[in-house]
Amino acid sequence: MPRVDMANLHLPVAPPLDPVWLAFEAQHGFNDPKPPISVLERQPQYAAEERAKTQRMIAPGARGHHLGQGIKTSIFTVPSSLDAFPIPILLFAHEDPSTDLEDVGACTTIIYIHGGGLKVGEADSEELSCRRIIKESGLPGVVLYSIGYRLMPTYPASTCVQDCHDATSHILSLPSATGGKVVLIGSSSGGELAPLIAPSFHPHITGLILRCPVTSDAYTSYPRYIPERFRPYHTSAAHPSFQNCLLRTLTREEPRDGLPQMPLEMSKEKLQKMPGRVWVQVCTNDGLYSDGVCMAKALEEDGGKEVMVDVVWGWPHTFWLKAWELDKALECERKMVKAVRWVAGE
Template identity: 40%
Template structure:
């Protein structure tokens, strides 16, 4: 991996993003009441975030909205699978009218720091993938902190993968299809962990898309960062913070025990498309993971969005650059589907 993937500090933000920010502004989560517990404050934020996402989806898919076409020629229906402890893991399946690859699936894990997010938060992303690729998409709703540990989210992600993959692997009526996994932010963390765990099992993954992945716990002075990356993991710092995701050394996200960058081996991972934003406190998470994948001999494409903040395409999908970022993901998946 080229050494210039590592950045000592963030570059200037893109003028296009700054113009968008100035014109639209950025709505922060409402301030909690002073007498509320941190856990209850987070539960309020979950509800606020869910409403913000639903309102955004409704605005963008309105008859005059830029994403209105994503409502047509696609069906959605609820489904579920079960976790090892008996909990229900809710799923949403997107089925385009025109199925280019009828037996294939994309499994999608939403982001949100394992604290917020649901099946609505990245609905437009799932619709775009299904419609543009002609592939079924299964979106996974995992359990969230603070009511559940980050390790529960990891377990739910794996249980969902197994439940969906069994439909693919053991379909006796037709030829088995291919499974692709896509995730953003902490959802990309779950996607990477699922792919790591799937190695050596019958459940082959044909392609892995990680968008601004969280791969290591960089808090507490970086004590959890593998020693070889300690000096090069620079993004957990004020320089990389933005209005979308600021830096606060004392307020870090809940982290699972076994993060992707702490794996003992990186060999045998599926072909991977790794998309990074330079102005992101998790930028180095992705840069380090890219080097680990590349040095282990995995097939890897790294796409760097210079001057853009963490998963900006989710907050500003109407921007031309957001469409371009999505388009490169779709192009890579289309190439993978056509090459096999």
């Protein structure tokens, strides 16, 4: 019995936003006019905001205080195969003063690729999610590697892909990934990069998690780059009801950001080289909703994978990154942690 029921997952228009979210966005002025800022100016600002949020959420008395306890971090670099650029990788593991994190042996390795439209974000930008996986997954000997790939517009999208490929190749060669389970996680645009690199590492990656993934170029080129069979179901990029303060449109200077293809266009052969279990989390009030749903169906139908879809009804794109204080954000994070166990076969 298929898990991805397109008849029930198809949304011609977005539902109303949840009142709790509407109150939160009004309280924080998400829809207030903002001064124009370039992407290059925004990059360090975004990184600083995310670091400040992490410290606020793990401070004493905060709900995430336990996420700051008993976890050791380490950063190292891997040379790019393109130009020897040092790609930063942030490692999270349970604290053990007697263990060198780079040499730690593990039964479960998580590789995390952050979001940000390929234009913002660093290896620590989704640190709270990374910490929660280490702290709450209960997986044996779990370690997590978050990749700090280079960003557009300084570098092309192809460099983002290659950096993630090179970093993943190195991670899979480490003792922490030898003989154990490996889970690849992609968030938003990280959910574009993860499927693009995953087939290269078949069969070494056990499971795949995609959270509000970018899988097509529906915004700038609809319907040209949407496989014909998915066009009746791919509604979210075209209908204005899916737009809101967290994601209005995805603008591209060139189709597919210059990449040869997007994940939704992958061949059956490549889809069959994806990990055996895939969990896709989508938000109904998100222009990328259809990207996630259609990708889930492609993985199930053409890839022959075991796929589960989690639909977050009435909430916008990756809202948990902006509203960590809300109970719904915690619920989504805990579903993700549970899914990590499922795709790892636990």
